[in-house]
Amino acid sequence: MPKRVDHALRRRQIVDAVCRITLKGGLAAATFREVAAEAGVSVRLVQYYFGTKDQLLLSTHQHVAERATKRITERVADAGHTPRDALRALLGSFIPTDDDSRETMLLFAALHTAALVDPSLARDESLAVPRSLHAAITRHLRRGKLRRGTDPDMEAAILAGLIPSLAQAVLDGLQTADEAHQILDYALDRALT
Amino acid sequence: MPKRVDHALRRRQIVDAVCRITLKGGLAAATFREVAAEAGVSVRLVQYYFGTKDQLLLSTHQHVAERATKRITERVADAGHTPRDALRALLGSFIPTDDDSRETMLLFAALHTAALVDPSLARDESLAVPRSLHAAITRHLRRGKLRRGTDPDMEAAILAGLIPSLAQAVLDGLQTADEAHQILDYALDRALT
Numbered sequence: 001m002p003k004r005v006d007h008a009l010r011r012r013q014i015v016d017a018v019c020r021i022t023l024k025g026g027l028a029a030a031t032f033r034e035v036a037a038e039a040g041v042s043v044r045l046v047q048y049y050f051g052t053k054d055q056l057l058l059s060t061h062q063h064v065a066e067r068a069t070k071r072i073t074e075r076v077a078d079a080g081h082t083p084r085d086a087l088r089a090l091l092g093s094f095i096p097t098d099d100d101s102r103e104t105m106l107l108f109a110a111l112h113t114a115a116l117v118d119p120s121l122a123r124d125e126s127l128a129v130p131r132s133l134h135a136a137i138t139r140h141l142r143r144g145k146l147r148r149g150t151d152p153d154m155e156a157a158i159l160a161g162l163i164p165s166l167a168q169a170v171l172d173g174l175q176t177a178d179e180a181h182q183i184l185d186y187a188l189d190r191a192l193t
Numbered sequence: 194m195p196k197r198v199d200h201a202l203r204r205r206q207i208v209d210a211v212c213r214i215t216l217k218g219g220l221a222a223a224t225f226r227e228v229a230a231e232a233g234v235s236v237r238l239v240q241y242y243f244g245t246k247d248q249l250l251l252s253t254h255q256h257v258a259e260r261a262t263k264r265i266t267e268r269v270a271d272a273g274h275t276p277r278d279a280l281r282a283l284l285g286s287f288i289p290t291d292d293d294s295r296e297t298m299l300l301f302a303a304l305h306t307a308a309l310v311d312p313s314l315a316r317d318e319s320l321a322v323p324r325s326l327h328a329a330i331t332r333h334l335r336r337g338k339l340r341r342g343t344d345p346d347m348e349a350a351i352l353a354g355l356i357p358s359l360a361q362a363v364l365d366g367l368q369t370a371d372e373a374h375q376i377l378d379y380a381l382d383r384a385l386t
Binding site: 022023106109118131162173187 | 215216217218219220221299302303305306307308309310311319320323324343344347350351353354355357358359361362364365366367375376379380383
């Protein structure tokens with residue numbers, strides 16, 4: 001039997017190598033040469049699977065987004081059933097409290113910044129996460145009992161905007177995770193009765 | 194007379210070169226060699242003034258923060274005198290509407306991400322901007338007439354957290370500057386009568 005190659009596994013090993021290198025030294029350090037060495041494959045193989053650095057970073061972005069979405073979906077499923085419980089679980093899961101969530105937020109920040117500077121990376125795919133987050137928040141808010149005078153779209157925009165900042169402030173050491181959760185709770189209380 | 198060297202000007206030329214390179218290709222591209230070539234000086238001179246990449250990035254961060262602070266202070270001085278006017282001018286000035294504000298936000302994002310990944314860059318100096326922003330917002334809110342049940346510290350945390358996200362969403366093309374201003378106005382109306 002000819003040797004079967006698990007392409008998905010190979011691609012995954014390479015993308016994981018990009019993540020590890022980025023967490024140690026920033027995206028700048030993730031050259032094809034460094035990624036190949038870290039993944040234990042040849043530079044040609046990285047080129048074969050991803051072609052350009054652009055493609056490699058987009059695949060890394062998608063991988064990080066999928067991993068985060070899985071973790072967040074599980075947390076929301078475990079949460080209570082009121083809209084406030086769901087929102088608290090959904091939004092709270094972005095606040096880094098362990099290595100996994102910390103690494104995810106660092107990778108998002110690094111990939112997002114790269115996309116800001118290099119317009120070829122700023123594709124529509126990379127806007128999928130903030131767009132679906134905004135849609136999910138609006139959906140939960142509309143299920144709930146909104147305070148008088150509140151606009152669900154505007155409240156969703158505030159909550160969606162607040163979350164990356166709270167997460168980054170915790171990473172920066174500007175705030176503790178507890179303080180970030182308090183601000184989130186306050187923002188939810190301002191929107192929902 | 195011996196030739197006088199304007200050290201401040203030389204440092205400024207080098208820091209400006211870091212900014213231009215970062216805006217074109219990200220901080221990764223800002224090696225000592227590239228910075229020296231862009232500034233039209235020798236690599237030795239960059240090393241003489243800044244020693245390490247760490248020092249160079251910190252000086253760049255301070256320069257970008259000073260330039261932004263000057264622009265924002267002028268806008269606040271030109272604004273009306275109510276707390277709401279002052280807050281609108283202060284916070285609105287982060288939303289990119291021209292090349293200058295767009296470049297400033299891109300540079301902040303790049304420098305901030307570098308600091309997240311490289312703890313040697315995450316010094317207390319780089320937290321000065323978010324800390325002073327939060328303090329200024331709280332000060333203006335306390336001068337104003339807060340809505341019943343609002344907490345000025347929490348409202349300041351929400352506004353301070355919202356601003357970088359609104360700015361980045363405009364850079365990303367997720368929102369227009371007008372939409373960002375509408376969200377900001379809504380958030381101000383929720384805090385102040």
